[in-house]
Amino acid sequence: MNEPQKEWTNKSIITEINDRNLMWTELQNNPEREDLREKFITKRHKIMKLIRETKNSYYKKEFDKYSGKPKKLWNLLNILTNNKFKQRCAPPKLIVNSIEVTDPHEICNIFNKFFATIGPYLADEIPIQFHVN
Incomplete structure (x- = not known):
């Protein structure tokens, strides 16, 4: 049985998949052929x-349909990337200096x-011979 x-x-894709599946069954019954x-x-x-090609065409049309509509475009991107983050993007807790932060x-x-602050800190850690003048 095919996935949903x-x-x-x-219809063309379904027909081709059904034909392929029949060929697979026949091949399994005659592996030497x-x-x-x-x-x-x-x-x-x-x-x-x-x-x-069909997926590319379909999603290109979807992107074109939602150009200029950022919210709908982001919804489409979330569907395509299986992004499950809806409301919460911060982790539920973070430990900083042995203190648990939950807010x-x-x-x-x-x-x-x-x-x-990490950029300047990392820049200060670069050895002097690698500095660009």
Whole structure:
């Protein structure tokens, strides 16, 4: 049984997948037939290419449809990347100097302070012979 259909799936893809599956069954029943193996591999590559092209076309249309609509575009990106972070982006707790911090705003402030000051700190750690004049 095939996995649930995606938005970009169409009748052509389903037909090709069903044909490929029939070829696979036939190949399993006749593993010595090299001609069946070659036909199956050719069909499999054809389907992979068809799926890739169909997905690319579908998502390009989706991106074009949402250009100028940042919220909908970000929703689409989150779906494509399987991004499960919705509300919370800070970790639930952070340990700094042996102190556990759980307040999300304080965690964000700690990260902000770290990233705002790490550049100059790292620059000071570069040996003098590597400095650019």
